[in-house]
Amino acid sequence: MSINKSARAISLETLIRVLADGSYSNISLNNSLQHSSLSLTDQNLATRIVYGTIQYRLFLEYQLKGLVRTKITEKYLKPLLLMSLYQIIFLDKVPNRAVLDEANKLAKQFGRHHSSGYRIINGILRSFIRRGVILPDKKDRIRYLSIKESVPEWLVNYFINNFGIKKTESVLTSINQPAKNSVRISSLVDSKQVFAKLKADGYEPQWSNLSTHDVVLNHGGISQSDLFKQGKLTIQDEAASLVVEAFNFDQEADHVLDACSAPGGKTVQIAENIKGDVIALDIHEKKLNLVRENARRMHVEDRVKTKACDARKAPEIFKPGEFSKILVDAPCSGLGLLRRKPEIRYTKSLQDLRNLQKIQLAILNSVSSLLKEQGELVYSTCSISIEENEQVVKQFLRQHPSYKLEPFKLSKLESETGMLKVMPDLDGNDGFFIAKFKLRG
Numbered sequence: 001m002s003i004n005k006s007a008r009a010i011s012l013e014t015l016i017r018v019l020a021d022g023s024y025s026n027i028s029l030n031n032s033l034q035h036s037s038l039s040l041t042d043q044n045l046a047t048r049i050v051y052g053t054i055q056y057r058l059f060l061e062y063q064l065k066g067l068v069r070t071k072i073t074e075k076y077l078k079p080l081l082l083m084s085l086y087q088i089i090f091l092d093k094v095p096n097r098a099v100l101d102e103a104n105k106l107a108k109q110f111g112r113h114h115s116s117g118y119r120i121i122n123g124i125l126r127s128f129i130r131r132g133v134i135l136p137d138k139k140d141r142i143r144y145l146s147i148k149e150s151v152p153e154w155l156v157n158y159f160i161n162n163f164g165i166k167k168t169e170s171v172l173t174s175i176n177q178p179a180k181n182s183v184r185i186s187s188l189v190d191s192k193q194v195f196a197k198l199k200a201d202g203y204e205p206q207w208s209n210l211s212t213h214d215v216v217l218n219h220g221g222i223s224q225s226d227l228f229k230q231g232k233l234t235i236q237d238e239a240a241s242l243v244v245e246a247f248n249f250d251q252e253a254d255h256v257l258d259a260c261s262a263p264g265g266k267t268v269q270i271a272e273n274i275k276g277d278v279i280a281l282d283i284h285e286k287k288l289n290l291v292r293e294n295a296r297r298m299h300v301e302d303r304v305k306t307k308a309c310d311a312r313k314a315p316e317i318f319k320p321g322e323f324s325k326i327l328v329d330a331p332c333s334g335l336g337l338l339r340r341k342p343e344i345r346y347t348k349s350l351q352d353l354r355n356l357q358k359i360q361l362a363i364l365n366s367v368s369s370l371l372k373e374q375g376e377l378v379y380s381t382c383s384i385s386i387e388e389n390e391q392v393v394k395q396f397l398r399q400h401p402s403y404k405l406e407p408f409k410l411s412k413l414e415s416e417t418g419m420l421k422v423m424p425d426l427d428g429n430d431g432f433f434i435a436k437f438k439l440r441g
Contacts, residue, residue, distance in 0.1 A: 006102075007046040008045075008049065010029075011050050011053075012083060012106055014032055015079035015083055016075060016076055018054060025341070025342070029046070029047065040221065044220075053083045055150060055342035056090070056176070059149075059150040062136075063128060064085075064124070064128075065134065066131075072120070074111060074117055076110040080107060080110070080121060081124060096129055099125070100125055103122070104121065107121045145172060154350060159172070162385075170425040173425070175338040175339045176339070181216065181219060182216050182217070182235075182236065182237050183233045183236065184214050184265075185213050185214070186232055186233060187272040188272055191213065194233060197227055198215065208238045209238075210238040210241075210422070211242060211411055214241055229297070231297045231298040234268065234297075234298060236265050237432075239336070239422040239431070240382065240430060242420070242422070242432065242434060243266055243327070243378060243434055244327070247376055248408075252275070253274075254325055255323050256274060256276070256323060256324065257279050257327070258279065258281065258327045258329070259314065259363060259367050260329050260363065261288075264290055265294065267294070267295065267304060268294050268298045270327065271300035271304050276303070277303050277304070278305070279305050281306075281311050282308065291304065311328070312363055314367050314370060315367075320369050321370065323375065325371075325375060325377075326368075326378070328363055329380045329381075330359070330363055330379065331356065331359060331360070332381035333352055334382055335382075335383040335385050335388075336382040336431025337382050338431075339428075339430070353383075354387055356387075357387045360379075360381070361395055364392070365396070365400075368400055368403065372439070373439055373440075375438070376406065376437070376438055377438070377439070378435070379435045380433060382430060382431065384423060389435070402439060403440070404418075405417065405437060405438075406418050415436075418435060419433070419435045419436075421433045421434075422434075
């Protein structure tokens with residue numbers, strides 16, 4: 001239980017679990033905040049410290065260069081150093097003396113009996129304040145960008161090779177900006193009324209530049225609102241909501257397969273737009289509980305059916321040509337979510353992209369036999385890598401000549417090629433890839 005612990009104590013607890021034990025930041029932080037008595041302001045502070053420290057980990061570790069003169073053995077010391085450096089460098093409204101004071105208190109609270117941790121922390125932080133921020137020489141472009149934007153060198157190099165230096169700099173700068181609070185308004189309600197209610201409730205809503213159903217809010221906490229509980233909106237990034245828009249929904253009773261559905265955001269969005277039903281698959285039955293919960297809250301449970309199944313084995317359950325539409329929102333590296341899930345940048349490798357490509361192709365190959373003639377198959381990932389996107393499309397078309405790419409038009413965007421990649425530097429959205437296929441008649 002984290003009751004009565006300060007925002008910084010909860011931040012340190014979370015960072016120890018994430019940096020030292022490999023826990024997921026969102027799960028660990030949410031669990032700590034749920035069991036705390038922190039005010040909304042302090043919850044926001046803890047969230048910013050945790051995500052900011054993870055986001056800038058490489059940059060912050062580099063700042064310790066030349067300052068650490070003794071071996072750091074106690075588990076809490078490095079996370080405390082990094083989060084303190086983050087506050088000194090990035091939180092302008094927090095005085096340095098307050099950061100040092102809190103760091104000393106936490107060192108005494110988390111250190112072993114007779115620990116000298118607080119003296120180590122105090123010495124290093126004071127030395128940093130005197131010296132200031134350092135960066136590698138700009139002549140070493142890869143190293144410089146890696147440290148400055150806190151992204152591993154292999155990923156910087158990968159982005160430059162695939163997108164060029166200017167685009168790379170733009171993307172790297174954008175992923176360190178705060179993630180937007182965006183929601184998608186249900187297609188089953190009056191969007192103008194919901195927008196007006198959001199305005200009245202102080203969320204200062206702005207219509208999305210990408211989609212007519214999405215709204216950007218000026219702060220979080222929407223999951224506690226009546227609008228959320230009544231199923232009039234759901235938390236979904238603007239780019240993610242474009243995926244379902246790629247389908248051409250008509251008046252017929254569509255029978256749709258969502259091959260990789262959990263937690264159900266896109267499943268629900270499909271259900272809102274059809275007269276038929278959508279079958280939601282996921283390997284884990286436990287994750288399908290989230291799909292069912294989302295469907296109930298958004299009032300489309302009568303159109304959603306769930307089945308625990310590996311999408312690669314779907315032909316063992318369903319008939320050839322059974323579905324009019326199929327969505328494959330494939331498991332991926334998440335490289336489009338670097339802003340929202342900062343630890344992804346440190347845990348993925350080039351080999352992961354290649355391994356995931358095999359899984360993505362296997363799923364596409366499997367479900368492709370289940371689409372009826374003239375049916376639509378939409379493939380999407382929350383990644384911006386070439387391996388998981390363009391290469392998957394190219395290989396799938398080569399193996400399935402009866403399929404072709406189909407141009408599509410969204411509410412505010414369109415693709416003449418049948419493929420659309422939303423980069424993270426486009427209006428601060430998540431990175432996403434969408435490809436639309438049609439089965440020739």
